[in-house]
Amino acid sequence: MLALTVAAGLAVSSLAGSPASYAAAPHGAPGIGDPYFPLDGNGGIDVQSYDIHDRYRFASGRLSGWTALRLTATEALSGFDLDFLLPVSRVEVDGHRAPFDQTHHELSIDAPLADGESARVVVRYAGAPGHYSYAGESNWLADRHEVVAMNQPHMAPWWFPANDHPLDRSTVRMSITVPKQKQVVGNGRQVGRTVRRGLATTTWEAGEPMVPYLAFFAAGSYEIARGHAGGRPWYVAVSKGLGTTSRQVAMGLMKQTPTLLHWLEGVIGDYPFAEAGGLTTALPVGFALENQTRPTYPFMGDSPGAVRTVAHELAHQWFGDSVAVRGWTDIWLNEGWATYFENFYTETHGGPTTDELMRDEYGDIPAGDAFWNHEVADPCPDHEDCVGPIFASFVYDRGGMALAALRNRIGDQHFSELIHQWVTDHQGGNGDTTEFETLAESVSGADLTGFFDAWLHSDSKPADTAANGLG
Numbered sequence: 001m002l003a004l005t006v007a008a009g010l011a012v013s014s015l016a017g018s019p020a021s022y023a024a025a026p027h028g029a030p031g032i033g034d035p036y037f038p039l040d041g042n043g044g045i046d047v048q049s050y051d052i053h054d055r056y057r058f059a060s061g062r063l064s065g066w067t068a069l070r071l072t073a074t075e076a077l078s079g080f081d082l083d084f085l086l087p088v089s090r091v092e093v094d095g096h097r098a099p100f101d102q103t104h105h106e107l108s109i110d111a112p113l114a115d116g117e118s119a120r121v122v123v124r125y126a127g128a129p130g131h132y133s134y135a136g137e138s139n140w141l142a143d144r145h146e147v148v149a150m151n152q153p154h155m156a157p158w159w160f161p162a163n164d165h166p167l168d169r170s171t172v173r174m175s176i177t178v179p180k181q182k183q184v185v186g187n188g189r190q191v192g193r194t195v196r197r198g199l200a201t202t203t204w205e206a207g208e209p210m211v212p213y214l215a216f217f218a219a220g221s222y223e224i225a226r227g228h229a230g231g232r233p234w235y236v237a238v239s240k241g242l243g244t245t246s247r248q249v250a251m252g253l254m255k256q257t258p259t260l261l262h263w264l265e266g267v268i269g270d271y272p273f274a275e276a277g278g279l280t281t282a283l284p285v286g287f288a289l290e291n292q293t294r295p296t297y298p299f300m301g302d303s304p305g306a307v308r309t310v311a312h313e314l315a316h317q318w319f320g321d322s323v324a325v326r327g328w329t330d331i332w333l334n335e336g337w338a339t340y341f342e343n344f345y346t347e348t349h350g351g352p353t354t355d356e357l358m359r360d361e362y363g364d365i366p367a368g369d370a371f372w373n374h375e376v377a378d379p380c381p382d383h384e385d386c387v388g389p390i391f392a393s394f395v396y397d398r399g400g401m402a403l404a405a406l407r408n409r410i411g412d413q414h415f416s417e418l419i420h421q422w423v424t425d426h427q428g429g430n431g432d433t434t435e436f437e438t439l440a441e442s443v444s445g446a447d448l449t450g451f452f453d454a455w456l457h458s459d460s461k462p463a464d465t466a467a468n469g470l471g
């Protein structure tokens with residue numbers, strides 16, 4: 001459905017040397033190579049930073065602005081793609097206008113770059129994000145009062161052009177302009193707010209690079225609380241779109257964030273980021289998301305499940321955010337760990353152990369149930385319409401069960417060493433299932449081939465044996 005926009009077609013000979021010298025160089029591939037989402041990310045580029053300048057209009061749902069990217073070519077290129085859905089009006093590369101083309105999710109830019117050459121790319125755009133979809137996702141969450149850019153595995157292409165894959169982590173600075181009566185919350189810390197003619201521009205910046213889908217902003221009217229704990233600032237927000245009582249309940253939950261982080265640090269190791277927090281939106285989101293440093297939640301009431309959900313999203317700060325998947329095939333490494341820590345929260349707060357919870361679920365679900373009929377480490381084997389399969393309940397629950405069973409199999413001490421070593425070895429990077437299995441064997445000294453085959457690489461229920469952490 002995308003409008004196809006073509007630039008004025010300027011011949012820009014001053015871009016970088018003689019165009020002839022790049023005649024043989026290819027255009028970067030339209031995808032980074034993810035088996036589930038072939039157009040996610042792009043070939044030939046590595047983005048170091050995003051400087052986002054967006055204005056959002058609540059009444060029309062339109063977003064306009066520009067983003068400056070600092071990127072480096074990882075091979076000689078005649079041009080490269082970025083992932084973006086909104087109509088683009090202009091692209092500049094190192095201050096010179098560059099021809100471009102748009103086909104749905106791919107913004108294709110003609111700009112010769114030598115291998116290793118760094119460039120500043122500025123993209124200008126305007127459109128209504130709510131009109132666009134990609135990979136079956138229509139990700140714009142907004143009403144006339146509040147907007148929250150949050151989703152997984154894709155979000156950036158609805159509000160800034162990106163190399164949208166967990167393999168490319170970059171610093172993010174965002175300046176979001178909305179009516180001055182509204183507040184804006186993003187990742188990291190607020191570093192500026194300027195008001196001009198009824199509009200306020202609020203700038204947020206995070207201390208550490210992040211994967212594009214973990215960048216988020218929310219704009220609306222919020223009750224804010226902040227403080228300092230564990231040597232870092234925390235900042236939580238609750239939408240005033242909630243009624244007074246609900247707002248108090250949500251704020252009480254958000255304020256548990258520092259305590260829960262302290263608990264998790266005792267189990268996992270040092271929190272990987274300079275800031276912490278959370279946000280509860282009044283929008284009917286239907287899911288919570290681990291946006292880096294500031295997970296976002298729907299209103300969850302004060303059920304026991306609400307605090308478990310906060311524990312889940314905070315565990316993702318290590319498992320998913322600091323250590324990102326290498327490909328979306330590895331999603332169980334995010335969701336299995338987050339589910340395990342939900343259950344470990346229950347274990348350490350007066351409830352049943354992860355082992356008891358795992359055995360209950362194992363006993364309750366018969367071998368013929370569809371729950372067992374997929375491989376945890378390859379939840380979308382036909383590589384089509386993978387957004388649903390990667391978030392299927394078996395990825396979460398069998399992933400969490402596999403970890404509880406692994407704890408049984410290798411013992412608490414080795415399991416604890418495995419947790420520390422995994423988040424240390426891969427901090428600020430990526431990890432995959434094979435690397436995890438190798439580390440588990442190295443830490444425990446056990447041959448776990450059969451164990452991982454049964455729990456992660458099989459489409460049937462693991463046998464009830466001691467070798468599988470059962471029995």
Ligand SMILES: [Zn+2]
Pocket residue numbers: 312316334335338
């Ligand atoms: Zn999760």
